[in-house]
Every structure is written in structure tokens, then in C-alpha cells.
Amino acid sequence: MKKVFHVMYDDDEKLLVAARELVGKGIHVNEVFSPFPIHGIDPVIGIKRTRLAITSFMYAMTGLTIAVSFMWYTMISDWPMNIGGKPSFSLLENLPAFIPVTFEFSVLCAAHGMVITYLLRNGTLPGMPATNPDPRTTDNMFVMEITTDSNSMNAEELETAIKNTALFELSIKEIK
Amino acid sequence: MQRESAIREPLILGHKTYKDITDDVVGPIMGPAPLGWKIMITISSIIAIYGIGSILYLIGTGIGVWGLNKTVGWAWDITNFVWWVGIGHAGTLISAVLLLFRQKWRMAINRSAEAMTIFAVIMAAVFPGIHMGRIWLAYYVFPLPNQFGSIWVNFNSPLLWDVFAISTYFSVSLVFWYVGLIPDFATIRDRMVKPLPKKIYSILSFGWSGRAKHWNRFEELSLVLAGIATPLVFSVHSIVSMDFATSIVPGWHTTIFPPYFVSGAVFSGFAMVQTLLLVMRKAYKLEDYIHIKHVEYMNIVMIVTGSIVGVAYLTELFISWYSGVEYESYAFINRFSGPYSIAYWTMMTCNVISPQLFWIKKIRRSFVATFIISIVVNIGMWFERYVIIVTSLHRDYLPSSWGEFIPTATDVGIFLGTLGIFLTLFLAFTRFFPVLALNELKTILKSSGESYRNKQVK
Numbered sequence: 001m002k003k004v005f006h007v008m009y010d011d012d013e014k015l016l017v018a019a020r021e022l023v024g025k026g027i028h029v030n031e032v033f034s035p036f037p038i039h040g041i042d043p044v045i046g047i048k049r050t051r052l053a054i055t056s057f058m059y060a061m062t063g064l065t066i067a068v069s070f071m072w073y074t075m076i077s078d079w080p081m082n083i084g085g086k087p088s089f090s091l092l093e094n095l096p097a098f099i100p101v102t103f104e105f106s107v108l109c110a111a112h113g114m115v116i117t118y119l120l121r122n123g124t125l126p127g128m129p130a131t132n133p134d135p136r137t138t139d140n141m142f143v144m145e146i147t148t149d150s151n152s153m154n155a156e157e158l159e160t161a162i163k164n165t166a167l168f169e170l171s172i173k174e175i176k
Numbered sequence: 177m178q179r180e181s182a183i184r185e186p187l188i189l190g191h192k193t194y195k196d197i198t199d200d201v202v203g204p205i206m207g208p209a210p211l212g213w214k215i216m217i218t219i220s221s222i223i224a225i226y227g228i229g230s231i232l233y234l235i236g237t238g239i240g241v242w243g244l245n246k247t248v249g250w251a252w253d254i255t256n257f258v259w260w261v262g263i264g265h266a267g268t269l270i271s272a273v274l275l276l277f278r279q280k281w282r283m284a285i286n287r288s289a290e291a292m293t294i295f296a297v298i299m300a301a302v303f304p305g306i307h308m309g310r311i312w313l314a315y316y317v318f319p320l321p322n323q324f325g326s327i328w329v330n331f332n333s334p335l336l337w338d339v340f341a342i343s344t345y346f347s348v349s350l351v352f353w354y355v356g357l358i359p360d361f362a363t364i365r366d367r368m369v370k371p372l373p374k375k376i377y378s379i380l381s382f383g384w385s386g387r388a389k390h391w392n393r394f395e396e397l398s399l400v401l402a403g404i405a406t407p408l409v410f411s412v413h414s415i416v417s418m419d420f421a422t423s424i425v426p427g428w429h430t431t432i433f434p435p436y437f438v439s440g441a442v443f444s445g446f447a448m449v450q451t452l453l454l455v456m457r458k459a460y461k462l463e464d465y466i467h468i469k470h471v472e473y474m475n476i477v478m479i480v481t482g483s484i485v486g487v488a489y490l491t492e493l494f495i496s497w498y499s500g501v502e503y504e505s506y507a508f509i510n511r512f513s514g515p516y517s518i519a520y521w522t523m524m525t526c527n528v529i530s531p532q533l534f535w536i537k538k539i540r541r542s543f544v545a546t547f548i549i550s551i552v553v554n555i556g557m558w559f560e561r562y563v564i565i566v567t568s569l570h571r572d573y574l575p576s577s578w579g580e581f582i583p584t585a586t587d588v589g590i591f592l593g594t595l596g597i598f599l600t601l602f603l604a605f606t607r608f609f610p611v612l613a614l615n616e617l618k619t620i621l622k623s624s625g626e627s628y629r630n631k632q633v634k
Binding site: 031032033034035036037038039041042045047049050053056060070072074075078079082083084086094097098101103105106107108110111112114116118119121122123124125126127128129130131132135136137138140141144148 | 342390
């Protein structure tokens, strides 16, 4: 059996101060729910920087490769045509005319690939149920989630530590 | 927390709290539709239906119902296309370029400006589509394997570049906009009481819960999307301009076109943003969020881009004479003194003179003056495209094939119709969507809100 503490704050700065205080005492904060990004919370509760940007670069490179090789195939290899005297003998000669489409297609793949990865990684997809503990966390309240099973302290010690912060509301749930 | 200089004008007026921001934006969505909104959407839908009727008539009868002829093969259709794409440039510029420059004032206007962008690009896409005549063959523009053997699209052609540019621009803008909307839909979901709307907003919000890790990804995603959308904004209108610049028609065949078109696009886009937002802020009582400072910032962008456009007009004129090419100089003499000289002088007055009025602080900081000038600029920018397209085509190298273009009722009907569809979509957006980016505005409340600012001074 574990206990889940949902500690609510009415200000982002209060939550940040409280999180620093609790983490300083060796308490592990599981999750923070907020209506907007709280700047500076990530290192405090141990969230690493996302690697999403790297995936975006990889998708862009994929798009670039597909675009260039496809244009080479259709315009130079499969059926070369003389259109307005523009070169169609080698990829290198024809490359200037291919740059706009290459760029656009790379951006297309980078943006969509990154967004799809983002939605999948977050698990935010159409029809998914909301998991925030309180509807006010998308409005003006900030909630910190602390559980007994991820902390070495017992429930009473945790509760006293939490109650020493400038909290607004505290809800305790027991989960088997 | 970020601090700002105390003498900077606040971006959010009044004594707002986080809850007030939610109430001010979500309140109108939850309440009943106001009468003014009902009247406006009725009018705009009637115009939209008339436009759709005109489009169906065109498709059923053929391109001949437009005023086009053998000499002038592009006229209102492509004018409207370029005009709408141009308008579609402000939204992504505001949300992408201004994000990279860390301009906080963008947060009050980016959501609606981007909605405007998306609707404007949809309107733009209508025109090349119906201009094909046989719209059911529109899939020919995509490089698909087909039953004719190895018939591929021509990747050397700017018209094909345009297909890729517009479709990329549209879909990336849409996704960028939607990703920002997800957390705000979650806010509406959590406040909605009626079951059906709650269900709909719950589906739209993708189960967003505002976890710290998700916000971390959200911010990275916004930054990277802004980074790749920025060159996209500049590339799209450059490619549109190459539709003209790579041809050998006098008046079109100039290397100045890409930067000239891009600044013209931003100029006209900001004009349309002003026109719509000045009405929206009144109708939805958003005066505290979109106030005179925001309008002033946008007017400054208009002075810059409007001046670039003005310089481009004069450069074009000078180069046509300086080049010594007879055809090129005639194209410009014909522009300002030929049968379409009214269009030319309208364009000059509206686009070169009117933005210069913004140098005067009183005009720059006046809602009424800004509203009037924004409409003047919208008109002027439409005439710019008309001048570039029609006056260049109607008299080219062979005087025996000179001709003139006169618009028909169908030309006018379709143009008005796209205005109607655009307004209908925009009105629907203001009714059902969060018109301000809630999650972004809340992040600047403490650094740029008036009441917090005053506390800081003490």
C-alpha cells in the first residue's frame, strides 16, 4: 500500500521554493502539474533536457535524402527531358533547381516527424483521458505529486515536511 | 524569474491574476453566442455561399466565364492567390520569427494571427486549384506513379516548387498552431460543464495534463518548430515570386522579386492582422491584453516592411530605365500611364505613402487611424499584385497580340466569396477556440503585467 500526496500551490514561485526545500531534505518529487511551463523546475525535480530536437534533425535528413534521390530518379534516371534547355544529365548540374523542393520537403519531414514523436512520447493523442489530479491545474493551480513508495521516509515524516511549505491544499490518497 | 525594466510599457494591463486570464478568454466560449457574432456570421456565410456557387458555376462551365483571354491568361485568380498567400505570412512570422527574437508582445496576438494565416492559405489554395479548369485532375501536381508510364512532374518548374512550398507551409503552420492549442483546449475541457462540449474539448485536448516533462518537451518543440518555420516563411513567398521572376515577361523578369515579395507579404499580413484584431479586441473585451502598445509594435513592423516595398517599387522603376531594355522600360511606362494607370497609382498611394504616416506617434498610437490605414494597405496590396500580373501580361513583345482584361461577375463573385469563407472561418474560430494563447500569456504575467510591475517598482 502506498500513499500519494497531491500538494497544491496557488503560485508557481511558491511551488518552486517548496520543491527546492523538499528535494533538499532528500524527498523525491514524482511529478509537477502546472497550467504553463514553470521555468527552473526541471533541474530541481530531476528532469533531463528532452532529446526531441535531435529527432527533428534526423527527420530532416531523412526528408532531404528522399527528396534528392526521388528527384534524381524522376528527372535524371527514369525519364530525362529537355525542358527549356535546363540541364538534365547529372544530379550536380541540376541541383540548383532541386534546392527549393529539397528544402521544403526536409522542413515538412522535420516538423511533422517531430510533432508525431512529441505526441507519442507524451502519450497525448486524440481521445486520451486527462490525468491531471485536479481540474484547477490547467487554470491557476500548481500541484506537486509525492508518493511514499519512491521515498525512504514514512508517510508521517513526509506529511510534516510537506506541511512546512507554503501550500494551498493537500490531498492524500491511499492506493493498494 | 525574469524581470523587465520598469519603464517598459506593461503588456497586460490591470490587476490580473492567472485565473482572470482564464476567465477572460474561456468565459466567452462558455457563454451564449453574442448577437453581433450571429449577425456577422450570417452575413459572411451568405457571401461565402455566393462564392461557393460562383466556384461551382466556374467548374461546371469552364474557365471561359472568367474575363481571361489569350493575352491575359492570369488575372484576378492569381492576383487573389498571391494576395491571400501574402496575408498568410503574418501569423507564422509572429509566432516563429518573433519567438526566436523573444518578443513577448507576440503572445497576445499569435494565436489569432496564426488562425488567420491558416484560413488565408486555404483561401489561397482555392485559386490555383480552380484555375486548373479540371479540378478533378488536380492530383497531377503531385509526383504520383500513373497509368501513362513514366510521366513525372517537372521539378525544374517554380510552379511545382510552389506546390511543395504552399503545402509544406500550410501543414507546418497548422501543426505549429495546434500544438500550442492543446494545453489551452485542456483548460477549456477542465472548466466546461455541459457534457457534449466537454467531450469535444476533451478529444481536442488529446488528454493533456500539464506534466513537467511534457512542458519541457513542449518548449523544446516550440523553439525548434519556430527555428524551422522561420526560413519557411521567407522561402514560401520567395518561391511564389519565382513563378513570375523565372519567366521572360517584361516586368516579371527581375531578381528583386523574392525580397520584394516577402516584405510585401509581411506588410499585407500585418495589415490584415490589425484589421481583424482591432475588431476582435473590442468584441471580446480583450482590451487589457491587446492594447495600444501591441498595435504600435505592429505598426512599426508595417513601417519597416512598407518602406522596403516602397524602395522596391522605385528600384524596379529605375532599373527598367537604367537597363536600357526597351521592352522592360515600356512595361513600366505602360504601368503608370497605360490603361491600368489607376491601379498603379492606387497601389503607390496605398502602399508607399500610407505606411509612412506611422512615423507620426499620434497616428501610430491611434486605434482609429491604424484601422483605416490597415484597410487602405489591404486594398493597396491587392492592387500591387493586380498591377504586376495584368499590366505585365496585357502588352508584351508583339503589339498585334496586345489585349485587355475586364473582370466578369464570376471573377468578382469568387473573390468576394473567398472573403466570406475566410470571415466565416475566422468568426467560428473566435467563438469556439481560445483566442489568446493562455499558457503563454500566463508565463509573462509576472514579468510584463501591470500590477506586478508596479509592485516591483515599490
